[in-house]
Amino acid sequence: xxxxxxxxxxxxxxxxxxxxxxxxxxxxxxxxDDDVLYTEAELQSCVDKIELIDYHQTIDLNLPSGLKFHALxxxxxxxxxxxxxxxxxxxxxxTGDYSMEEDRHLMAAELPRYHTxxxxxxxxxxxxxxxxASRAEREARFTGTxxxxxxxxxxxLIPVFALGRAQELLLILDEYWKDHPHLQSIPIYYxxxxxxxxxxxxxxxxxxxxxRIRSQMDLGNPFSFSHIRNLKSIDVNTFDDxxxxxxxxxxxxxxxGVSRQLFDRWASDPKxxxxxxxxxxxxxxxxxxxxxxxxxxxxxxxxxxxxxxxDYVSFSAHVDFVQNRDFITSVNPxxxxxxxxxxxxxxxxxxxxxxxxxxxxxxxxxxxxxxxNEVEVKLIFTRxxxxxxxxxxxxxxxxxxxxxxxxxxxxxxxxxxxxxxxxGILVTQQNSSKxxxxxxxxxxxxxxxxxxxxxxxxxxxxxxxxxxxxxxxMFRDIEETREDNETDVDGADDEGVxxxxxxxxxxxxxxxxxxxxxxxxxxxPVGDVIADSLVALIxxxxxxxxxxxxxxxxxxxxxxxxxxxxxxxQATAEEHLRAVHQALSDQFLxxxxxxxxxxxxxxxxxxxxxxxxxxxxxLVCTATVEFENILDGTAKVTVECEDEKxxxxxxxxxxNVVAASAPIAMY
Numbered sequence: 001x002x003x004x005x006x007x008x009x010x011x012x013x014x015x016x017x018x019x020x021x022x023x024x025x026x027x028x029x030x031x032x033d034d035d036v037l038y039t040e041a042e043l044q045s046c047v048d049k050i051e052l053i054d055y056h057q058t059i060d061l062n063l064p065s066g067l068k069f070h071a072l073x074x075x076x077x078x079x080x081x082x083x084x085x086x087x088x089x090x091x092x093x094x095t096g097d098y099s100m101e102e103d104r105h106l107m108a109a110e111l112p113r114y115h116t117x118x119x120x121x122x123x124x125x126x127x128x129x130x131x132x133a134s135r136a137e138r139e140a141r142f143t144g145t146x147x148x149x150x151x152x153x154x155x156x157l158i159p160v161f162a163l164g165r166a167q168e169l170l171l172i173l174d175e176y177w178k179d180h181p182h183l184q185s186i187p188i189y190y191x192x193x194x195x196x197x198x199x200x201x202x203x204x205x206x207x208x209x210x211x212r213i214r215s216q217m218d219l220g221n222p223f224s225f226s227h228i229r230n231l232k233s234i235d236v237n238t239f240d241d242x243x244x245x246x247x248x249x250x251x252x253x254x255x256x257g258v259s260r261q262l263f264d265r266w267a268s269d270p271k272x273x274x275x276x277x278x279x280x281x282x283x284x285x286x287x288x289x290x291x292x293x294x295x296x297x298x299x300x301x302x303x304x305x306x307x308x309x310x311d312y313v314s315f316s317a318h319v320d321f322v323q324n325r326d327f328i329t330s331v332n333p334x335x336x337x338x339x340x341x342x343x344x345x346x347x348x349x350x351x352x353x354x355x356x357x358x359x360x361x362x363x364x365x366x367x368x369x370x371x372x373n374e375v376e377v378k379l380i381f382t383r384x385x386x387x388x389x390x391x392x393x394x395x396x397x398x399x400x401x402x403x404x405x406x407x408x409x410x411x412x413x414x415x416x417x418x419x420x421x422x423x424g425i426l427v428t429q430q431n432s433s434k435x436x437x438x439x440x441x442x443x444x445x446x447x448x449x450x451x452x453x454x455x456x457x458x459x460x461x462x463x464x465x466x467x468x469x470x471x472x473x474m475f476r477d478i479e480e481t482r483e484d485n486e487t488d489v490d491g492a493d494d495e496g497v498x499x500x501x502x503x504x505x506x507x508x509x510x511x512x513x514x515x516x517x518x519x520x521x522x523x524x525p526v527g528d529v530i531a532d533s534l535v536a537l538i539x540x541x542x543x544x545x546x547x548x549x550x551x552x553x554x555x556x557x558x559x560x561x562x563x564x565x566x567x568x569x570q571a572t573a574e575e576h577l578r579a580v581h582q583a584l585s586d587q588f589l590x591x592x593x594x595x596x597x598x599x600x601x602x603x604x605x606x607x608x609x610x611x612x613x614x615x616x617x618x619l620v621c622t623a624t625v626e627f628e629n630i631l632d633g634t635a636k637v638t639v640e641c642e643d644e645k646x647x648x649x650x651x652x653x654x655x656n657v658v659a660a661s662a663p664i665a666m667y
Contacts, residue, residue: 004079074098075109089431093118100323121333126318128345150244154271159259177227191231236261254285264298273309279316338370387433391440452523460517476663573598599626
């Protein structure tokens with residue numbers, strides 16, 4: 001709850017405990033300890049458990065359901081808040097009691113401007129379809145009625161609650177007395193044991209009131225009244241009420257207490273008056289006398305005539321129909337649940353809202369419910385599959401030819417448009433998804449960009465020359481660096497320490513430690529796959545026939561480009577050519593091959609038709625494959641054939657084999 005609410009609740013619950021204890025001690029109806037709902041220690045324990053929240057402060061409970069909420073000013077009383085709740089990817093706005101009208105000390109309720117429309121709006125319906133008069137009209141009627149009563153020598157009772165509307169009415173009446181000197185001889189009393197403590201709460205939290213009060217605080221205390229006296233205690237039987245006076249007394253419903261005692265005492269005198277200035281609950285005396293009965297029953301049970309003036313001027317801090325309807329329309333919820341109202345008023349409000357929404361298409365009309373107490377409301381939602389694009393991804397560089405740049409050359413970026421591709425990191429947290437650039441990850445999420453480096457030592461007893469050949473056949477554009485081996489290890493390779501860099505992903509280090517090749521890489525889906533293939537390649541390089549042949553020869557340096565006449569490159573080219581021959585043989589019945597260095601010629605024979613004679617030569621297709629650079633697997637492919645369809649089939653087969661056998665390009 002908010003800070004003022006905590007201060008107020010301590011006063012109210014403490015006062016209730018005091019009254020119940022006094023009633024029990026006086027031998028009243030309370031006869032058992034259980035009749036007092038709580039003790040002072042339990043009250044203090046309750047207050048200690050209260051967690052405070054400021055307006056617009058978001059509380060995130062870090063639950064799997066993603067429950068978080070923040071408070072908004074409700075304008076009902078000092079510290080009143082409505083709550084915007086987000087849970088399970090859905091949102092609920094609970095207004096509680098709220099007021100859309102700024103008065104002398106409180107700001108009006110605020111709209112949740114920075115959020116999408118809530119899925120559920122739980123809203124009060126206290127006044128149903130009733131419409132309040134203007135504030136100026138109500139104030140004039142309020143002060144005019146009081147002046148008419150006291151000018152005629154009567155006493156005016158204003159039943160109020162100790163906290164809430166009382167402070168607003170005191171401000172109005174104190175200002176009116178200042179502006180009318182002829183009334184200043186008539187006393188105004190604020191009869192409440194909590195009067196001074198309540199006003200201290202208001203003085204403490206003046207910063208949470210409207211601009212009018214905050215500006216007055218710079219000059220003085222606006223709640224230090226000039227013409228109003230606080231009565232901490234009042235004995236109605238000894239109270240001097242011989243002259244005209246105005247008394248604010250609690251409780252507001254006239255059920256008991258000082259307000260009821262004064263009403264019983266003054267009700268029979270026609271010069272007196274009782275002014276109801278707030279909402280009156282059904283089946284209370286305050287509600288009963290608004291219908292102007294001829295008689296009322298006193299607290300002692302006797303009947304007496306009701307001769308005093310009874311008037312009702314609403315200063316209730318609840319929205320009327322127009323304010324409630326406008327708020328609901330502005331919030332634009334998907335589902336509306338009406339609460340806090342009499343059944344008849346809620347029904348009228350529901351009917352008025354349905355009549356308004358019937359003008360909309362059926363798929364845009366909100367559902368409206370007015371459940372009785374203890375009745376469960378079930379709402380079914382489909383899962384939302386959407387993500388917010390945030391940060392740098394939410395803006396794209398302006399194109400020189402973009403029309404938007406012409407419209408606003410001062411802008412360096414323009415908003416992305418429908419159909420634009422967005423690439424980033426998708427982060428789903430508590431049923432909410434967002435897409436951000438890696439560099440924005442720490443700004444918009446609790447995550448951080450990190451990396452994991454891996455190093456794997458693989459047994460390798462072969463020569464670096466062998467490893468070089470196998471890596472060259474598997475990967476293209478390998479960068480190779482050498483450095484001297486500073487450690488004097490018996491049997492170390494003469495080439496020193498050689499590092500093979502496969503793209504920017506993985507490194508293979510050989511010659512640093514005898515009998516070991518080291519594979520280093522930054523963990524990633526691509527890096528992990530390459531590292532796994534390199535481990536298999538290193539193990540294979542020690543057991544293959546090529547490894548045994550190379551191990552038997554003295555090692556020598558080789559450039560990255562193959563040289564003409566190099567026997568090893570020629571052997572490698574021949575292996576690729578034989579692979580082409582095998583692929584063609586799998587596709588066609590008759591394939592003859594001849595090899596010359598890095599060049600292979602393949603003659604593919606195919607009968608022209610099934611009825612061809614034995615003397616017919618049929619179709620002949622000649623394919624030539626010449627490897628230009630065996631290290632990167634590039635080859636020149638030519639196909640000659642009278643039949644274009646057959647030529648295309650042979651050409652496709654050869655090109656696929658060449659591409660498949662070429663080293664993998666790492667970009």
